[in-house]
Each structure stands twice: as C-alpha cells, then as structure tokens.
Amino acid sequence: MTDKRNKGYIHNAKYKVMRKDMTAEILSSFFYPESILLVGASSKPKSIGYEILKSIINFGFKGKVFVVNPKSDEILGIKCNKTIEEIEEKISLAVILVPKNLVFDALKSCASKQIKNVVIITAGFREVGGEGAELEKQITEFAKINGIRLIGPNCMGLINTDENVRLNATFAAEVPRYSPVSFLSQSGALAAAVLNTISLTGYTFGQFASIGNKADVNENDLLEFWWKDEKTKVITMYLESFENGRKFFELANQITKEKPVIVLKAARTKSGSSAASSHTGALATQDDIVDCALIQSGCIRVKTIEEMFETANSILNLKKLNGKKVAVLTNAGGPAILCVDEIEKQGLKISELNETTKNKLREILHPESSIKNPVDMLPGADATAYRTAAKILSEDENVDAIIAIFVEPVMINAFDVISQLAEEQKTNSKPILIVTFPLPHFWEKWKQNGIKDSVILKSVELAPVIIKNLYDYHFRI
C-alpha cells in the first residue's frame, strides 16, 4: 500500500509548496473550464478527433472552443489553428488526442501557452510497458515541473452535465441527465459501456472523469476535489488499483462523514489483478485488505455498476433510514418472496407489523389480501390502494423502510400507481423503494412525464442490497 512511484503531489516534497495552494483552483478547471482546446481534432467522421469535437459542440459547451489541426481550416464550423502557440486567447483546459509520438510536443506547447489543465486521451504509454512507460514518465515529470495537472493518458475524457457548464469532452454519443453525483472511472471502456446504455438504465451524474493510467491526477486528487466541490453530493468510483491506499483511506475517513463515497473495486481476484496490470499498468491490492479498509473508512463497497448508481440515486432521493426493519408491499406474490429472501440474506429484518397497522390495512384492502408482511394486495390494487397502504405501513414503528413492488396487471395503469408511489417517496418521512415490472411503453412515458429524481428499480433483488448500503452508511461505526 506504499506508493513507490510517488506521483501524488502531496507526498512529493519537491513540488509540495508550489502545488498545494493551487490544487483546488487548478483541478476545478477540469470540470468548470471557461475555454477548451482540442489538440488533434480531425475532419474525418467516426475518428476520435472528430467525435470528441462533435460531442463538445452538440452538448452545448458554455465556454469557448478552440481547435488545433494543421491540415484543416475548419471542422464542424470551428476555425482551426495550425499551432497551439498562435492562439491568443487564454485557455483553461486542453484535451490532447494526437498520435503518441506527438503528445510530448503538444504538452510542451500547452506549457508555453500557460495551460495548467491537460487531458491526454492518447493510449500506448505505461499500459504497454517499455518505451511507452518511459515516455509517460518524462511527460509526467515535465508536467510537474511546469505546474500542469494531467489527466490520463489512456483515458476517455471528461463530462460535466451541469447546465452552466455542459461539457462533454469524450467520444461518447450518449450523456446522462444531471444529478449531483460525481463519477470517476479508472477504465475508459467501462465508462463507455455505462454511457452507451444510459438511455436504458437512466443513471444520472454530473461530473465524470476517466483517469486512465493516472500519470498525475488520481483518485485521491478527485476525492479531495469533490469533497470540497459544492455541486458534488455523492462520490462514485470504479477503481482497479489504489495509487496510494493509505492516503485514500485517510481521506475517505474524513469525507464519508460529510459525503457518501461509493466504490466499485474491480480486480478483486488474483486473475483480475493480473488482468488489471496489463490494462492500465496498475498495481493491484489484496482484496480482503481493501474490503476492511473501505468499511473502516466509511465507504460503501458495491459489486456492480448498477448497484453503484442505484445506491447513489437512493442516497440522494430517499429519506434517511433509521433502522433495518423492512416492510414489503406488493401485488405480486412471487417477486415479493424473492425480495424477502434477499432481505434476510442481507441481514435486514422483515418488519413484524403491529395490530393497528394490520387493522388499518384490513379496512382498505381486498378481504383476501395478505396483511402479514409482505402485504400482498392482489392484482386489483390501484394507485390509491398502493399509496394509502404505503402511508399506513410507514406509520408503524416496526417499519424503517418500505419496498413497494408493482407488476402491472391489465386492469391497473402502471403510470398512475408509480406516480402515486413516487409522490409518497418524496413526501413520506421514511425511505420507500419502488420496484416495478410494467408493460414496455411505461418507461418512455415515465421518462417524458414521470416524477424526476425518483428511485424506481427493475430488480427485486437489488432493493434490499440498497437498503443494506444505506444502513451501513448511516450507521457507520
């Protein structure tokens, strides 16, 4: 867990004084740049140099866009500069995607232009070893000496979906809806997979950085930056290695008292670690140590990307959890049983409903409903029944959280039921998680007209996992 490469500025005495004061301000320009320079923009559709420029323009970046390409006069309506040096305006962020052998020169030009924030998309450095690794070392050293903060190389860029920024400096065609979740990915391709499928999953986030080989900026820098960043309410990270584990856990221990930090740590197994080392040249760590350290520092460790984003969304949009007793409300027996199995497996408790609750439920529900927990209201239960029953359950002192499962039957409209439940989710004082299996046209309609920032899941097994995560977070030792 020691950092032999010693690239982190904090443990590097040589640059400590110079860099300390500038850190917050200088990292800020990665996510809130006033202008962006693309070095290596291309006029050829489908090339990365063309697609990134298209992303920047299409997403409506609020700052100025500059482009360097010696061979073209104009790309996508943006005038091209032949060299970096000929640009007169101030540049806050440069994105370099020229071929590997031209990267160092581009960086030198950035330095001469006093650009302090540089993203290197180009691959072929430490992850391939040999000359690539040597070149990365030189570039990193140069950046340090010149007070440049570097993201990458071998990464896929930056996103900030904040309305005042609208930065998409990646080659991803799809961008999420904004939320105050910040997302770091050590793997660009994993982030690409997330972004490709975002219209299906509906995950939301604001700031995103793909940090690739972590030549300079690493998870610790971003942890610190997002800690202080007012727009960030939840920090999520996909990591394959820790650049400086001790520093990470020290930081996390402080941050998680104020903001949740959710970590998907891959390369958990021996084979996974070995694979990771040839991917971003990262050194992996023993998994049980990681587990222990993550728990002690108050981080939420998740197993899948879905769990990561749905937990983040739940922390943001559900009320605070005050215990581990869960009530299940359903119109569907089978899914409720699968859910109850998972509640027990997660070490949560199935609420024993008190008599008042049972009597109230009996009054409003079909006589053949099951008023034990899980409360099975049968397929006839409509939006009003769902909302009333959820309210009744929430008034029971033996209920800390509610999972409401709705399988759409022909006679009941899913949109109405989910709308009422989502309203209750917002107004009730206890967390209510909604799981639904509606007919296919529901999702499109919900995306257009549904209540924003709701927690609506597609898997009965995931809801208890999220409650467990909320519990661990709120009741950390």
Add this chain to the structure above:
Amino acid sequence: MTDKRNKGYIHNAKYKVMRKDMTAEILSSFFYPESILLVGASSKPKSIGYEILKSIINFGFKGKVFVVNPKSDEILGIKCNKTIEEIEEKISLAVILVPKNLVFDALKSCASKQIKNVVIITAGFREVGGEGAELEKQITEFAKINGIRLIGPNCMGLINTDENVRLNATFAAEVPRYSPVSFLSQSGALAAAVLNTISLTGYTFGQFASIGNKADVNENDLLEFWWKDEKTKVITMYLESFENGRKFFELANQITKEKPVIVLKAARTKSGSSAASSHTGALATQDDIVDCALIQSGCIRVKTIEEMFETANSILNLKKLNGKKVAVLTNAGGPAILCVDEIEKQGLKISELNETTKNKLREILHPESSIKNPVDMLPGADATAYRTAAKILSEDENVDAIIAIFVEPVMINAFDVISQLAEEQKTNSKPILIVTFPLPHFWEKWKQNGIKDSVILKSVELAPVIIKNLYDYHFRI
C-alpha cells in the same frame, strides 16, 4: 418432504389404475388443445375475462374458441353460449375465471361435457385458508373422481408459442418468441413480470404453465410431461415449494440425463418461506436440503430469472462445454476485469494461452493490444478482428470457452461485430458467449435483422455464471 395432503395421483392408490394410462394424453391437451372454452368471458375491456379472450384471439389460436357468458350474445366477434351444456362440439380445454362462488358449478358443467382439462384462474382458495381451502378440497376431489386434470386455482393460465398451436390463455399482453424451453411458474405474478418485460429481455420459451395452488397438477406432473414431450428441450421452473420432494428428485434424476432441468427455488430463507405459505398456501422446505437434492439429481439451481432464461438459451444454442478454462476477448479493459473476477469467483479457470496462439494473435492485432488472457484488442478492433481472434482462441487446447466482450466505440459498428461473433458462435466447435454494450439503437435493429437464437448478454458478471452452470450440467457426477 412427505406429502401429507397426498394429492399427487401417483401416490393416491384410489385413482392410480384409472389415471395412469391417461396421464400423458390428458396433460397434452393443456398445451396442445384442439379447442378451448372460456367460462366467464367478459365484454368489459380491462377485465380479466375480456383480456384473456383478447389474448387467445390476438395470438391466433389454431383451434376452435368457445365462450360462455349468460349476459352477452357476442364478445370480440365470438358468439357467446349461455351455458356450457348447450355447446355441441367437443372441448379439449376449459379455462374458468368466474367468481369463486360459481367455480364449482362451472367445473360440474365441464364434467358433464366430458372436458378432461380444466384451468381455474379464479383466486380465493387454499391461499386464503378457511372456507376457501375447504372449497378447493371439494373441487379437487370432484375433479379426481371425474377424471379431470386441474391446473390452478389462483393461477394465470397457459401459453404455447408453437406455430402449430399459438395458445395464449393468459391476461399477459406480451408473449415471447418461440423456443423449445418449457417454463413452469408457481407464481402467476412472477410470470406476469417476466411477460411484461419480455420485449426488453428477449427471453424465449414455448410452453408455459402457471400452476398456482397446485390443487391437482403440480411440478412433478409437468416434469414428467415435458420429459416425454418432444417439443421440450429444456425445462425451467420457478418454485416456492415442492409438492412431493422425493418424487421430484427421483424424476429429476432420470430426466436430467436426457434434458436439462433449471430450477429457481424461492422461499430460500425463513422469512421467504413464511411469505410463500400465505401466497399459494405452500409448505416450504429447508433450503440446504433443497440445494443438496437439486445438485444430486442433476438440476441446475439458479438465483435469478435472468440467470434461468439465459442459461436455458445458452444450453440450447451454445456448443458443448468440455472443461472449465475460459478465455476473454475484449475491446474494453474494465468490463474484462470484472468478468475475470467473476470467472475466478465461480471456480472456473483463466486459460493460459499457448505460444502458438499468442503468436497468431500478435500477427493480426494492433501492436499495443494485450495478448495475454484477457486479450484486449483495444477500441479499434473491428468485426474481422473479433472473429479471427475468436477462431484463434478456440484452436488453443487450453481454451474450453470464450467470452467475447464488445463495448461499441464510435468508429466501429456494433451490428457488424455482433453479427460476426454470432456467426462464429454457431459454427465454432467451442462455446462462445457474447457480452455487449452497444449504443441504444442496436437492440431494435438486432431484433429485426440479427441472427436468431444467439447468446448475447448484457452483463459481464452473468457470462461466467452461465459457463459454471453449463459445466455443472455437463460434468454432473
């Protein structure tokens, strides 16, 4: 594990002789009926009695449809009969959905019409206890004496998507594409959840039965029936309880030598069991005994519906697995690492590629690709590279199965890559599982023009689980 209620015909000496010979033929009419009678069809849209009739008509049932409704002359273009008795034609299958207090009379009329196959959709029987349980007992007894086989009560009906049958006697609006998978669900609502989301998941099956309270026909009957049914190649079951566990495992032990049986057994925990008993009035069984018995009898035990259908599809459409050494082919580092973690977690092995393989890969791939397993071809890899690399990997004696992961980058078309991989999946002698994260428009195009009966997953974690299931099935002791 003894069956105190003794409803199974095989252990019921009284009816043994009479029923034994008729069993195969008589169960067959549930899935291959020549005519179907709906008792309790309704003229009111959104009612179950209307929606089931609509399903039967819209799905294009190949046999004759009869309807009983004393108040209407015609519903959805089908002439209504006032009573069952007035119908002159022979009826092979009756579906009863009248109110509970009219069910017994309807069944008596079916008996007088010599109908031997009856599905009772109506709920409110054993699952609510008291009078309901008593009524179910009477009805079941009556059915036995009259040689009627009964599915339900408290169920959601039957489906057979076979082109020669086209039966959808459920109130589900969505029906899967045909495959020789037969699917039993003890929970109607779970089946409804599966059917509601079928256009997203793409699961396929042929025969489906929701068996509800299992008053007569239970999982053992269908296990036997599907064993002998030539159209069934894989049997899948969602169960909350075993009606006669000993019989189930004896049967499964024989059947799994010929056909795979995949079981999702819910009510695994104490709370889950308790929930199940108020759902379909079922008695649950200790989970570790179930696990042990399922393994010994050669069944594949799965944990989720997704795993169940994707395993069924993989058994049908992948080549036979001959060992547990897995190679991963990818254009995306992060997802490959998550996959490798899961391969190790499942007790499979990461193939050590031999030198010949590495040399061949080196020749065709980008020089900066990683030619260790996982083979990371980098984002530039196109359809030809994917197919050629898959072929090379399959020729290595250290490779028993290949997981090919493709995250769609801007410059490469997902449809071409997946088409080539799906072709290779069909022609190669080893199993190739495809996992992809394409841009959103891919799925619709693939549904229209893609190669049918391919195994294409949306989760890197699921692929190793499926390989483990295939391994356990093929290498059962």
